[in-house]
Amino acid sequence: MKLLESIRISWRAITGHKLRSTLTTLGIIIGIGVVIAFQVFGGGLQEDLLGDIQEDQDPLITVQTQTDQSFGRQTVSVNIYTQTDVNRLRNISGVEYVAPQARLSSGDLRYEEGSIPGGSGFGALFTVGATDASLFDASLFNMTKGEAFSAPDEAVVNEGLVELSKDNLSVGDSFTVKINGTDEEFTISGIVDDGDTGSPQPTVYVPLEYYTTTTETPRGTQERAYPALLIGAESFDQLESVQDRADDYLQNESDAQELIDDVDDQIVIQVQTIEETLEQFSNILDQITQFLAGIAALSLLVGSIGIANIMIVSVTERTREIGIMKAVGARKRDVIQLFLVEALILGVIGAIFGVLVGLGFGYIGVSLLGWPMVYPLDWIVIAVFVGIVVGVISGLYPAWRAARVDPIEALRRE
Amino acid sequence: MSRGTSAETGEEVVTATNVSRTYHLGDQPVHAIDDVSLSLDRGSFTAVMGPSGSGKSTLMNLLGCLDTPDEGEVVIDGREVSTLSDARRARLRGTEIGFIFQTFNLMPRLTAAENVTLPMVFNRGVDTGRRERAEQLLNRVGLGDRLDHRPNELSGGQRQRVAISRALVNEPSLVLADEPTGNLDTDTGGAIMALFEELNAEGRTILMVTHERHIAEYADRIVHLVDGKIEEIEDVEDVTPTGGDWV
Numbered sequence: 001m002k003l004l005e006s007i008r009i010s011w012r013a014i015t016g017h018k019l020r021s022t023l024t025t026l027g028i029i030i031g032i033g034v035v036i037a038f039q040v041f042g043g044g045l046q047e048d049l050l051g052d053i054q055e056d057q058d059p060l061i062t063v064q065t066q067t068d069q070s071f072g073r074q075t076v077s078v079n080i081y082t083q084t085d086v087n088r089l090r091n092i093s094g095v096e097y098v099a100p101q102a103r104l105s106s107g108d109l110r111y112e113e114g115s116i117p118g119g120s121g122f123g124a125l126f127t128v129g130a131t132d133a134s135l136f137d138a139s140l141f142n143m144t145k146g147e148a149f150s151a152p153d154e155a156v157v158n159e160g161l162v163e164l165s166k167d168n169l170s171v172g173d174s175f176t177v178k179i180n181g182t183d184e185e186f187t188i189s190g191i192v193d194d195g196d197t198g199s200p201q202p203t204v205y206v207p208l209e210y211y212t213t214t215t216e217t218p219r220g221t222q223e224r225a226y227p228a229l230l231i232g233a234e235s236f237d238q239l240e241s242v243q244d245r246a247d248d249y250l251q252n253e254s255d256a257q258e259l260i261d262d263v264d265d266q267i268v269i270q271v272q273t274i275e276e277t278l279e280q281f282s283n284i285l286d287q288i289t290q291f292l293a294g295i296a297a298l299s300l301l302v303g304s305i306g307i308a309n310i311m312i313v314s315v316t317e318r319t320r321e322i323g324i325m326k327a328v329g330a331r332k333r334d335v336i337q338l339f340l341v342e343a344l345i346l347g348v349i350g351a352i353f354g355v356l357v358g359l360g361f362g363y364i365g366v367s368l369l370g371w372p373m374v375y376p377l378d379w380i381v382i383a384v385f386v387g388i389v390v391g392v393i394s395g396l397y398p399a400w401r402a403a404r405v406d407p408i409e410a411l412r413r414e
Numbered sequence: 415m416s417r418g419t420s421a422e423t424g425e426e427v428v429t430a431t432n433v434s435r436t437y438h439l440g441d442q443p444v445h446a447i448d449d450v451s452l453s454l455d456r457g458s459f460t461a462v463m464g465p466s467g468s469g470k471s472t473l474m475n476l477l478g479c480l481d482t483p484d485e486g487e488v489v490i491d492g493r494e495v496s497t498l499s500d501a502r503r504a505r506l507r508g509t510e511i512g513f514i515f516q517t518f519n520l521m522p523r524l525t526a527a528e529n530v531t532l533p534m535v536f537n538r539g540v541d542t543g544r545r546e547r548a549e550q551l552l553n554r555v556g557l558g559d560r561l562d563h564r565p566n567e568l569s570g571g572q573r574q575r576v577a578i579s580r581a582l583v584n585e586p587s588l589v590l591a592d593e594p595t596g597n598l599d600t601d602t603g604g605a606i607m608a609l610f611e612e613l614n615a616e617g618r619t620i621l622m623v624t625h626e627r628h629i630a631e632y633a634d635r636i637v638h639l640v641d642g643k644i645e646e647i648e649d650v651e652d653v654t655p656t657g658g659d660w661v
Contacts, residue, residue: 001535001536005535009535012523012524013523016523320519321521321522323519324519324520324521324532325521325532325536326480326504326507327478327480327507327513327519328507328508328513328532328533328536328580329504329505329507329508329509329533329536329537329584330504330508330536331500331501331504331505331536332500332501332504333501334504334536407480408475408480408481411515411519412471
């Protein structure tokens with residue numbers, strides 16, 4: 001029998017019982033729908049946090065301190081990377097710049113038209129970061145107006161802060177902010193779009209001079225020490241070797257290595273390329289997404305039992321029809337084909353509607369959360385494939401039973 | 415075509431030789447068909463009569479390739495049925511046998527036209543001109559205006575006409591009818607029998623199971639079955655109401 005023929009006949013059987021067929025496919029629809037929705041959420045969150053960093057990035061290496069656990073690593077902020085470490089790292093071949101990153105405690109930010117509350121509590125709407133001007137060379141930081149600071153009384157603000165000032169702050173404007181208990185006056189030298197760094201809160205970037213936190217070095221001297229560093233390599237070709245050398249230095253010879261043990265022996269120095277950092281992050285997200293999707297996939301099992309159940313009922317109900325078909329020349333193979341195709345159609349329809357429902361709920365969800373919409377194409381393909389597999393597997397036994405129907409018995413029935 | 419009888423053509427469509435079929439009801443063997451030999455010549459019209467339990471249906475199942483004998487052989491169109499695989503027997507049913515049942519046995523969800531061409535669906539290679547074929551056959555039984563009606567929209571007589579059209583769709587060697595008028599009133603039954611006569615006059619070979627004498631008399635001969643054995647084969651004189659020459 002031709003496949004098209006069995007599809008036509010099976011379709012007739014399915015549409016002959018619309019409510020039953022709908023309820024049967026519901027299990028598959030829900031299962032696949034939830035899996036797809038989770039993929040949309042996970043993908044949207046990832047896209048939202050990591051954005052388009054993957055493209056046109058720089059050969060960057062981050063130096064951070066993290067807890068030493070394989071799952072759910074957390075970055076901790078301890079001031080262990082001393083100025084000596086920074087200077088030595090700068091001398092490693094292939095290093096273009098080393099930009100220390102530190103957060104300063106600050107008071108309110110005041111400008112001509114108003115003020116923005118600062119400080120360290122929940123009321124703080126912005127943070128002040130001290131860094132090296134070379135940080136802004138990285139394309140992670142996209143200078144939309146003006147340029148990096150070049151004098152101690154200049155500062156760079158990000159777009160989030162400009163927004164917070166209701167667009168009153170612009171290049172050339174002045175503001176004062178209390179840093180370490182002293183009112184400091186700055187002129188804005190540039191506005192930066194740092195949305196790709198994953199920390200898009202409103203920020204004022206000031207020169208390192210304002211960072212005065214010092215730590216006692218192993219040599220007994222007091223030096224400024226930072227919680228994190230950003231190392232720029234001269235080129236992508238040198239990225240790995242720079243990473244290796246920086247890692248080698250930091251793990252073995254640095255002040256940081258000696259200081260870290262004083263803090264907590266459960267933490268380690270992580271020297272990662274920006275790619276690895278992002279990968280680590282997206283891996284965690286992936287694991288969570290996969291875990292949730294896996295639970296959702298359980299309902300697929302329920303769905304396939306539903307299809308098998310309804311198909312067995314259907315075989316019993318249609319025993320006489322099977323007898324008729326056999327009497328007019330249907331072979332076992334034809335009967336199996338008919339019932340398998342029917343189960344298959346149910347599975348595939350369930351999968352298709354499941355994908356649509358999943359994308360729909362996913363879309364509504366990410367829209368409400370303000371995340372970008374992603375279409376998990378691989379999962380859509382997998383879902384349809386799963387629909388086919390579920391259909392075939394749940395149809396196998398009923399089809400086999402149908403094929404075994406004895407036409408003599410079947411036709412004798414009233 | 416002139417009216418074909420066994421005497422005129424002598425060509426055998428189906429031959430059953432020393433056929434037995436035994437069922438087991440618990441430990442009791444039931445000899446449904448016991449050492450029966452019967453052959454149907456091309457163009458013949460045979461009726462099988464007998465009390466219930468005499469083996470009428472079993473004989474029909476054996477001749478219709480739905481069942482295989484425990485002993486003896488059934489040869490259809492030159493092929494010995496019990497040597498064929500399941501699939502080949504199914505194919506043989508589809509192409510060489512046309513079944514007509516007491517309860518019509520139409521597919522409830524298919525239209526009249528689709529029911530008529532159902533055997534073509536399982537007969538690979540024949541997939542064009544189905545609609546035309548259904549139209550031709552249904553026109554012929556007077557249902558040309560009912561092509562797209564479902565069985566539940568048709569009367570009993572109309573359903574049996576659809577079933578007859580289905581039996582003919584693959585131009586079978588043998589038409590098997592099991593109590594074809596059993597579920598119909600006398601008038602409608604008479605009309606169906608007239609149709610059978612017409613088909614026989616065209617040269618089709620028909621075997622009909624019935625328990626009504628006046629229905630059996632439409633045939634050329636009547637096989638009387640008792641307890642699984644042929645008791646008598648009676649030739650029917652040409653006294654059928656619609657006898658005569660057919661164009």
